[in-house]
Amino acid sequence: MSKKDESVRGLSFVKRVYPARTLGLGLGGVAVGTVLLAQDFPVFYWLLLLVNGLVWPHLAYVIACRSAIPFQAERRHLLLDSGSGGFWVVAMGFNPLVSTLILMMLWMNNIAAGGLRLFLKGLATTGIGLLVGLAAFGWHPDLTTGDWVVYASLPMLVAYPVAIGLITYNLAIQLHQQKELLKRLSRTDGLTGLYNRYYWESRTTESIAVARRNNQPMALILLDIDHFKAINDTYGHVAGDQVLKQVAQLLRMNLREGELLGRYGGEEFALLLPNTTQDAAYATAERLRLLVGQALYEIDERVSGLRCSISVGVAAFREGQGYSEWFRAADAALYQAKHIGRNTTVVFDSTLQDVLVLHKHPGDQRATSPV
Structure with a gap:
């Protein structure tokens, strides 16, 4: 595959990931923020959460698009997402509902983008994020889930799987169209359009x-x-x-x-x-x-x-x-x-x-x- 073809393929991948990341990190940030409201966190961590949930998806998109190899850049960004997920799981005190939703979203992205290999790398970076979180916040488990946390988690629980389904459907349509195009090209003469x-x-x-x-x-x-x-x-x-x-x-x-x-x-x-x-x-x-x-x-x-x-x-x-x-x-x-x-x-x-x-x-x- 030429560098030009690889770049086009990578940009297509980046464009598919972008809406899923924007939606997932945005709604995930709301759920995480709801859990953190019950805890006394410095302003710095709230700013970090806002950057992670609202700024990072767009910044990652721009960086990947400008990269010489967009596909590889986007896979690195997915691993960074997994690491940040581990960090916020510790910050929330391992809240069972929101932690499960966050990790499910991030690992789902890794599997969809790179199969088992990227999933395993995502597990490793999640582990690194957990260690960084433990170093920053210490061990303070809080396994209670209040009503507001449940309500804040519902949009992500409903909207994100629907968004992934829609992205998968559109990808399946594109693959079908490409398959039909290849079938037609394999049957026809390129100059005249007649059967070859x-x-x-x-x-x-x-x-x-x-x-x-x-x-x-x-x-x-x-x-x-x-x-x-x-x-x-x-x-x-x-x-x-x-x-x-x-x-x-x-x-x-x-x-x-x-x-x-x-x-x-x-x-x-x-x-x-x-x-x-x-x-x-x-x-x-x-x-x-x-x-x-x-x-x-x-x-x-x-x-x-x-x-x-x-x-x-x-x-x-x-x-x-x-x-x-x-x-x-x-x-x-x-x-x-x-x-x-x-x-x-x-x-x-x-x-x-x-x-x-x-x-x-x-x-x-x-x-x-x-x-």
């Missing part, structure tokens, strides 16, 4: 099994942009990418329900037509060939109105064929279409081995001929 070769082939293999089971016709179309190298050589690869994107969009906009389009590689696209006969597949191929050939492709203010054409190979699925054999048939038809002049649809004859029925359309329009 791996996912398209896996879906096609599944469709073959369905077609065999239901005894349904099926067809495969391979489409290749003519003279694509000339576009890159003449106008640059950025222009070539624009043509690829616009052709892909045009093809996608003219798909029928159930048809599966993917970018197979380079300037080649693959289209699966479930429950489609050879004649229907040929009609679809011709419709798409004409659409691509009639369209004008806009690159930039320097190049506009660019035309291009596609060559098309069509192969109907035969009983007993596997994916590889079927694809080779469509690829052979596409090769023949390129060989005889481009801007052409060629259908592989499934009744005669290695014989192609040609459907040639003259007037090859070179892709480098702008209007």
